[in-house]
Amino acid sequence: MKTITKILTIALCCASVVSCSSCGNNKGEKKNVAAPKSEAELQQEALIKIHLDSLTNDFSKLKPVGIVKSVKDGKVVLDEKEKQLKPDYLVDPAYANDLQTLAQKYRAIGIIAADKEIAKLYDMSVSDYDKTLAKLYIDVNDASLKDLVNAEDNYEAQLQKFYQTSKDNGRINLFWDATAAALIEELYIASQNVDKFLGAFDDESASNTSYHITLLSIAIEDLATINPEYNELNESLAPLQVINAINLQQFKQQILDAKVLIESSRAQLLK
Numbered sequence: 218m219k220t221i222t223k224i225l226t227i228a229l230c231c232a233s234v235v236s237c238s239s240c241g242n243n244k245g246e247k248k249n250v251a252a253p254k255s256e257a258e259l260q261q262e263a264l265i266k267i268h269l270d271s272l273t274n275d276f277s278k279l280k281p282v283g284i285v286k287s288v289k290d291g292k293v294v295l296d297e298k299e300k301q302l303k304p305d306y307l308v309d310p311a312y313a314n315d316l317q318t319l320a321q322k323y324r325a326i327g328i329i330a331a332d333k334e335i336a337k338l339y340d341m342s343v344s345d346y347d348k349t350l351a352k353l354y355i356d357v358n359d360a361s362l363k364d365l366v367n368a369e370d371n372y373e374a375q376l377q378k379f380y381q382t383s384k385d386n387g388r389i390n391l392f393w394d395a396t397a398a399a400l401i402e403e404l405y406i407a408s409q410n411v412d413k414f415l416g417a418f419d420d421e422s423a424s425n426t427s428y429h430i431t432l433l434s435i436a437i438e439d440l441a442t443i444n445p446e447y448n449e450l451n452e453s454l455a456p457l458q459v460i461n462a463i464n465l466q467q468f469k470q471q472i473l474d475a476k477v478l479i480e481s482s483r484a485q486l487l488k
Contacts, residue, residue: 261442310329
């Protein structure tokens with residue numbers, strides 16, 4: 218599938234040339250200017266950006282149930298006894314205080330927003346999550362990301378808006394940072410109690426989520442091709458390609474089998 222997609226993308230590239238003016242985020246910096254890129258490098262970046270457009274289009278069309286959405290919709294229910302056993306696997310929002318880069322902060326938003334919903338499910342205080350998210354939203358200055366996180370419906374439209382805004386502002390890589398973090402955090406949460414957190418899933422949503430992981434892995438691999446900063450993240454996500462379920466039973470088993478790998482990928486995202 219991956220090879221076919223890239224072949225089709227090359228064909229598209231012959232008909233459309235994409236500007237690479239959005240590759241940098243530090244427009245105000247004049248020192249240490251990088252050497253001009255070769256024509257081959259520019260063409261490669263143009264190709265990859267078209268490919269990322271295609272991946273995002275596929276990504277937003279899929280409609281997995283989603284762990285967080287299931288919780289928000291009241292499809293994951295805990296009794297009073299279950300609520301007494303508070304989860305010890307959620308992040309401390311304070312970890313975001315030491316983050317420096319936009320990539321780190323976009324990932325933190327994806328992770329903290331997911332954990333906030335789980336904390337709320339267990340009747341835990343979410344004030345620290347809210348305070349940290351409020352600060353991060355100011356730091357990243359991206360209203361479309363905030364709208365996506367807070368979306369109660371029309372999720373697909375909000376995802377497309379977030380991607381288009383990221384593209385317009387030269388932040389496509391940051392779109393994938395936030396998306397990767399949110400998806401991996403949901404897998405991590407699911408791995409803590411598969412039967413409970415996947416209770417609202419069916420064969421179709423399990424298969425769609427698996428395909429989401431595949432698209433995410435391809436996108437990060439593409440980003441690593443043109444941005445060495447993503448090499449480490451690419452390597453950390455690669456093991457998750459073992460999740461390729463076509464039904465719910467397979468999905469549950471694959472998450473259990475990949476629990477250690479998911480924990481490792483999640484740890485990488487927290488850096």
